[in-house]
Amino acid sequence: MSVFAQLASRKDCPRADTAGPVVIMTRIRLARNLRDCFFPDRADAQMRAHIRERCEKALGSLPAFKGGLVFDIERLNEWDKDVLVESHLISRELAQAKPGASVFISKDCNACVMVNEEDHLRMQFLRAGLQFKQAYKNAEQLDKALEKKLDFAFSDELGYLTACPTNVGTGLRGSALMHLPGLVLSGQMEKVVRAVSLLGMTVRGLSGEGSEAHGSMFQISNQQTLGEKETQILQHIEAVLGTIVEQEENARLRLIEDSPEKLFDKIGRCYGTLRHAHVLTSSEALNFLSLIRLAADLNILPPEKRPALDELIVQVQPGHLRGIVGSQSMPPAQRDIARAAFLRERMKAFPEPDFSKAGL
Amino acid sequence: MSVFAQLASRKDCPRADTAGPVVIMTRIRLARNLRDCFFPDRADAQMRAHIRERCEKALGSLPAFKGGLVFDIERLNEWDKDVLVESHLISRELAQAKPGASVFISKDCNACVMVNEEDHLRMQFLRAGLQFKQAYKNAEQLDKALEKKLDFAFSDELGYLTACPTNVGTGLRGSALMHLPGLVLSGQMEKVVRAVSLLGMTVRGLSGEGSEAHGSMFQISNQQTLGEKETQILQHIEAVLGTIVEQEENARLRLIEDSPEKLFDKIGRCYGTLRHAHVLTSSEALNFLSLIRLAADLNILPPEKRPALDELIVQVQPGHLRGIVGSQSMPPAQRDIARAAFLRERMKAFPEPDFSKAGL
Numbered sequence: 001m002s003v004f005a006q007l008a009s010r011k012d013c014p015r016a017d018t019a020g021p022v023v024i025m026t027r028i029r030l031a032r033n034l035r036d037c038f039f040p041d042r043a044d045a046q047m048r049a050h051i052r053e054r055c056e057k058a059l060g061s062l063p064a065f066k067g068g069l070v071f072d073i074e075r076l077n078e079w080d081k082d083v084l085v086e087s088h089l090i091s092r093e094l095a096q097a098k099p100g101a102s103v104f105i106s107k108d109c110n111a112c113v114m115v116n117e118e119d120h121l122r123m124q125f126l127r128a129g130l131q132f133k134q135a136y137k138n139a140e141q142l143d144k145a146l147e148k149k150l151d152f153a154f155s156d157e158l159g160y161l162t163a164c165p166t167n168v169g170t171g172l173r174g175s176a177l178m179h180l181p182g183l184v185l186s187g188q189m190e191k192v193v194r195a196v197s198l199l200g201m202t203v204r205g206l207s208g209e210g211s212e213a214h215g216s217m218f219q220i221s222n223q224q225t226l227g228e229k230e231t232q233i234l235q236h237i238e239a240v241l242g243t244i245v246e247q248e249e250n251a252r253l254r255l256i257e258d259s260p261e262k263l264f265d266k267i268g269r270c271y272g273t274l275r276h277a278h279v280l281t282s283s284e285a286l287n288f289l290s291l292i293r294l295a296a297d298l299n300i301l302p303p304e305k306r307p308a309l310d311e312l313i314v315q316v317q318p319g320h321l322r323g324i325v326g327s328q329s330m331p332p333a334q335r336d337i338a339r340a341a342f343l344r345e346r347m348k349a350f351p352e353p354d355f356s357k358a359g360l
Numbered sequence: 361m362s363v364f365a366q367l368a369s370r371k372d373c374p375r376a377d378t379a380g381p382v383v384i385m386t387r388i389r390l391a392r393n394l395r396d397c398f399f400p401d402r403a404d405a406q407m408r409a410h411i412r413e414r415c416e417k418a419l420g421s422l423p424a425f426k427g428g429l430v431f432d433i434e435r436l437n438e439w440d441k442d443v444l445v446e447s448h449l450i451s452r453e454l455a456q457a458k459p460g461a462s463v464f465i466s467k468d469c470n471a472c473v474m475v476n477e478e479d480h481l482r483m484q485f486l487r488a489g490l491q492f493k494q495a496y497k498n499a500e501q502l503d504k505a506l507e508k509k510l511d512f513a514f515s516d517e518l519g520y521l522t523a524c525p526t527n528v529g530t531g532l533r534g535s536a537l538m539h540l541p542g543l544v545l546s547g548q549m550e551k552v553v554r555a556v557s558l559l560g561m562t563v564r565g566l567s568g569e570g571s572e573a574h575g576s577m578f579q580i581s582n583q584q585t586l587g588e589k590e591t592q593i594l595q596h597i598e599a600v601l602g603t604i605v606e607q608e609e610n611a612r613l614r615l616i617e618d619s620p621e622k623l624f625d626k627i628g629r630c631y632g633t634l635r636h637a638h639v640l641t642s643s644e645a646l647n648f649l650s651l652i653r654l655a656a657d658l659n660i661l662p663p664e665k666r667p668a669l670d671e672l673i674v675q676v677q678p679g680h681l682r683g684i685v686g687s688q689s690m691p692p693a694q695r696d697i698a699r700a701a702f703l704r705e706r707m708k709a710f711p712e713p714d715f716s717k718a719g720l
Contacts, residue, residue, distance in 0.1 A: 261697050265638035272632025276713070278625035337621050353636065 003080035004323030006069055007087060010109050019310055021297040022245045023130040024177040024217070025088065028139045031162045031171035032121040032146070033153040039163035040097070040116040048100025048116050055115045056104070058149035064106045064142070073101040079328050082319025088126055088177075093117055111142060118163045119171075121146070130241065132174055132234045139172075140230075159226065166223065170230050174237045175221030178244065181294045182251030184216040185263070192244060199240050200224045214283050215290030215313065220244065252298065253360055264355045267295045274347045280340040285316040292350070299357045301350060312346060363440035364683030366429055367447060370469050379670055381657040382605045383490040384537040384577070385448065388499045391522045391531035392481040392506070393513045399523040400457070400476040408460025408476050415464070415475045418509035424466045424502070433461040439688050442679025448486055448537075453477055471502060478523045479531075481506070490601065492534055492594045499532075500590075519586065527585050534597045535581030538604065541654045542611030544576040545623070552604060559600050560584045574643050575650030575673065580604065612658065613720055624715045627655045634707045640700040645676040652710070659717045661710060672706060 019025065037043060037051055059065045073081065073094060081095040090103050094117040101116040114122040123142055125135040146152075153161040159169040167173070183189045193203045204219045222237050255263045270288040274280075280288075293309045295301045314320055316339055322328055325338045379385065397403060397411055419425045433441065433454060441455040450463050454477040461476040474482040483502055485495040506512075513521040519529040527533070543549045553563045564579045582597050615623045630648040634640075640648075653669045655661045674680055676699055682688055685698045 261638050265700065268636035268638050269633050272634075272636035273629050274632075276628035276632035276635075278621050278628050278715075340625065355638075 002323060002328075003071060003076065003083045004320065007083065007109070008323070010069075018128040019306065020129040020245075021306070022178055022180070022248050023241065024128070024179055024310060026127045026129065026131045026135050027088065027175045027177070028125045028132065028135040029173040029175070030121075030123045030139050030143055031119040031160065031167045031173075032123070032143070032150075033161060033163070034120050035151045035153045037120065040100070040118065040120065041163060043100075043116075045099050048098065051120050052100045052102055052115050054150065055113065055121060056102075058146055059104045059113060061149065062142070062145055064108070064111060065104055066107065068107045069105040071103050071105075073097055073103070074099050077328070079319055079322050082317070083323060084319075086314055086317040086319050089124075090114055091117060091122075111138060113142075119167070121150075130176065130238070130245075132238055136172075136174070136230065136234055167225050169226030170228070170233060172225055172230050172233055173221050174234055175219050176237075176241050178218050178220055178241070178248075179216060179290065179293060180218055180244070180248050181216040181290055182248045182255060183244075185255060185266070186251045188247070188251060192247065196220060196240060196244070199236075201237070201240055215286035217286070217290065217313075249360060252294070256298065256358055256360070260355075260358065264300075264353075264358070267291050267300060267353055268355075271295070271347075271350075271353050274343050276344065277340045278344075279336045280316075280343060281336050282317055282321075282339065285339055285343060286313060289313050289316065295353055297360075299359055300353045300355055305350060308349070312343070316343065362683060362688075363431060363436065363443045364680065367443065367469070368683070370429075378488040379666065380489040380605075381666070382538055382540070382608050383601065384488070384539055384670060386487045386489065386491045386495050387448065387535045387537070388485045388492065388495040389533045389535070390481075390483045390499050390503055391479040391520065391527045391533075392483070392503070392510075393521060393523070394480050395511045395513045397480065400460070400478065400480060401523060403460075403476075405459050408458065411480050412460045412462055412475050414510065415473065415481060416462075418506055419464045419473060421509065422502070422505055424468070424471060425464055427467045429465040431463050431465075433457055433463070434459050437688070439679055439682050442677070443683060444679075446674055446677040446679050449484075450474055451477060451482075471498060473502075479527070481510075490536065490598070490605075492598055496532075496534070496590065496594055522585075526583065529586030530588070530590050530593060532585055532590050532593055533581050534594055535579050536597075536601050538578050538580055538601070538608075539576060539650065539653060540578055540604070540608050541576040541650055542608045542615060543604075545615060545626070546611045548607070548611060552607065556580060556600060556604070559596075561597070561600055575646035577646070577650065577673075609720060612654070616658065616718055616720070620715075620718065624660075624713075624718070627651050627660060627713055628715075631655070631707075631710075631713055634703050636704065637700045638704075639696045640676075640703060641696050642677055642681075642699065645699055645703060646673060649673050649676065655713055657720075659719055660713045660715055665710060668709070672703070676703065 033039065034051060034054065037047055040048055084090040085092055085095055089105060089112050094101055094103065094114045097117055103112055103114050105112040110126055112124050123139060125138045127135045155161055160171040162168050162171055180189065183192055196203055200223050202221055202223055205214065220241065222233055224233065270291040274288050289309055289312055292301065293306060296303050296306045296309060315324060318335060321335060321339055322330055324342060393399065394411060394414065397407055400408055444450040444463065445452055445455055449465060449472050454461055454463065454474045457477055463472055463474050465472040470486055472484050483499060485498045487495045515521055520531040522528050522531055540549065543552055556563055560583050562581055562583055565574065580601065582593055630651040634648050649669055649672055652661065653666060656663050656666045656669060675684060678695060681695060681699055682690055684702060
């Protein structure tokens, strides 16, 4: 059974029903390593297999992971890996990692542990909307439970040791997937990226490191892991994100007030194109859906449609789309035709934009 | 009363109810000059006024022009002139001509005579579709009737004398407004322009000399006026146009057969954009309507909608649009917003494209 089919059958798979208009998703990641093994990059295949085995044993004994999913990356085809990346369950880096790389997904799909990525273990917790506290609470629980079963590399002076010095200390990275069309449309995104990086945080595109910002979606995360307590780090992230949310909301308001027709034109054309196009690339589809999501947030489309849009934003990506269409070996040109057909059908459920209702 | 209002009140104004899928409109033009006057460019204001007076007297005595319309160009504002140009009743050149320039339009709006353009008289006859013979029959009748009242400059050796040597002889120019989206989309238009000019004919854009080919609409006309009989000239034009029609039809067929999804995508996006855009320039609107017209010809939209589309193609142009909206002093940005609103409303009468019916 394909990864797509296995994930689709899990009803509790993280769904964006509670996503916010600006913060789509919160993620907490903890990096941990076993004390007596080389980091994955230096470890040979045998050692990586050994690491994987120890992690599997430890995770398998935890109730949250019983009945969960386990995938060995080397056994997956590109399609399967795409589906995991698009679902935010693994990183692009893990998808390209050496033998022994695997991912353990909890039964409710809210937690997952990548094994043999850059570090031995990378625990991840996904939550829809802005939920750092809840996500960190879950992370702490898993961390404590695993610490009883695995001997983590830890220095009293530095904290948790990691393959890359940027993760040493707490090993904690908090990040949020944010939808910032207001800032992008009003040309303020560059300014925000500069300000955020001065505050010790990084801005990346939808699919993480090195990826482009399709659909005005950005991942914003902390860079600092050393010398601060976890709670301080999270407080700092939340404060910065709060400011970005505010700026995005202001930008949206100004777009409506200063040049409504320009904004309505953009949204209208996206709607019309999604309803009637016959060829759509993934990047085009994301950009159009992004503006339709903005329209729902501005009451131009029914706001209750936002979860359906967040679902579409995942579904139009190559891996998921192949799963939906049921064909693995589809060349990109065919995929663009299938994507357009899929969206034409799905967009029928969306009423025509009503610009008279526009407002925040 | 504005030119727009005066033209709109004439029920018999040339309408494209009988336009063809490829040949939208046929036009016959005869250039004539009074024997004893300087050509308009050399004539002073007084002489041009005298020319105008003599033409008015001659035309006013003809039944076809009784109850017709007369406009003195210098009394018209830009808006009025735009309306006349967009209706194919005057040339851009007449719109910019000196005092004394005027146009006489027959009661049924099928004939018009420009006075003091490049020549003293330029009689024009418009017919929807490919109707050179009928248009020329009408032209001949008017020419003979006027010849009884005005003394035309004529040389037994050369024929009718004109301001520009290219018109000497018959003074006859036959032209057709053609819709060639198939040739444009398949990148063959340049080849056609070259071939047509080797056959002694000229290809220009929608609004005549020097204008761009918006909406894949081209005016194709003869260059030769000397040394051939009128019937020979018209036979030659009809033969060349027939070949172009054939090539356009072949190009359309190949588009459907070779890359239907690309064509459907273009048409679908145009339809969606016309239905939902909030800002549309004149050139964008023409290009989109052009593809929707193609869709009607390909049975993707109801073919009986073509006349309504041909009407829209005129109405979205700046002069007509100001008339429809009822505001002369509309800056271009406002006009683009009004144009989009007008098209959103009008396009509601068009059903969604049905690509399963596509064919010639």
